[in-house]
Amino acid sequence: MSVLTVERHPWQGHNQFAIPYPSYFHPKTLSEMLTWQNTVRQRPRPFLFSFVGGTRPNLAKAKVRDHIVTQCHASERCILVQCASGDARCHNPMNVVEVMSKSMFCLQAPGDSFTRRSTFDSVLAGCIPVFFSEHTAYTQYRWYLPTERDTYSVFIDEREVNEGNKRIEDVLAGIEEKEVEKMREVVIGLIPKLTYTHPNASGVVGFEDAVDVALQQLSRLVLDESRSLVSADI
Numbered sequence: 001m002s003v004l005t006v007e008r009h010p011w012q013g014h015n016q017f018a019i020p021y022p023s024y025f026h027p028k029t030l031s032e033m034l035t036w037q038n039t040v041r042q043r044p045r046p047f048l049f050s051f052v053g054g055t056r057p058n059l060a061k062a063k064v065r066d067h068i069v070t071q072c073h074a075s076e077r078c079i080l081v082q083c084a085s086g087d088a089r090c091h092n093p094m095n096v097v098e099v100m101s102k103s104m105f106c107l108q109a110p111g112d113s114f115t116r117r118s119t120f121d122s123v124l125a126g127c128i129p130v131f132f133s134e135h136t137a138y139t140q141y142r143w144y145l146p147t148e149r150d151t152y153s154v155f156i157d158e159r160e161v162n163e164g165n166k167r168i169e170d171v172l173a174g175i176e177e178k179e180v181e182k183m184r185e186v187v188i189g190l191i192p193k194l195t196y197t198h199p200n201a202s203g204v205v206g207f208e209d210a211v212d213v214a215l216q217q218l219s220r221l222v223l224d225e226s227r228s229l230v231s232a233d234i
Helices: 030-042 064-073 093-101 117-124 158-162 168-173 177-190 210-233
Strands: 003-005 016-018 047-053 078-082 103-108 128-131
Touching (some): 030 177, 047 064, 047 093, 047 117, 064 078, 078 093, 093 103, 103 168, 117 177, 128 177
Parallel strands (some): 003 016, 047 078, 047 103, 103 128
16 A cells, blocks of 8 residues: 655555645646746845744754854844744745745754645745755655755755854855856746646646645556566466
8 A cells, every 4th residue: 555645654655655745836837837937037036045944942953053043143144033933924935935035045954843845835936945854855755856966956955054163154155156047947947737726727837836746656566566466477
């Protein structure tokens, strides 16, 4: 049995397949999708990086968040939307996407779990995601993300940040502008298949969304399993 989930178990989820968290954008037509992509492509991005989230006291896997908040506070090139429990700002789609649309890079740190809906918000905003754990995206969404992770994201080992060996701003500022533009274009190109079309969309939408990708991959799994059974019987 195959299980579709927004977060698979990194070590024991052999029959689990991660699919994107639903975002705030559910287009009905290809025209709506292209308009959105062009909008985020043309947005000015005056800030180098941003973080939308809060700290997680006494949660070891979220320790890097403490350092992210501290470093973002200390930088004029970072937008910080620090979320406390029940803070409406972090659940306001317009606010979240607006912040990310002003940023070149969006920090995606583990919290209560490894994965974050914010990862998909950042892609929707055309903001290059920065990961601190491989289990936030790389070991999760293999059906949806490019194999070459450097083409669309930045990875900074959380241990390097926690131990004070790397400053996030220094790493991101060291990436050449042309490379940033290439990465952003890849991110914007990922938006269609990480999006769920509107349930009221009718006819052929004109692009493959997250459901289409999942159905195609499940069909391949069934076909591969059928071939394996046939081979075993021969």
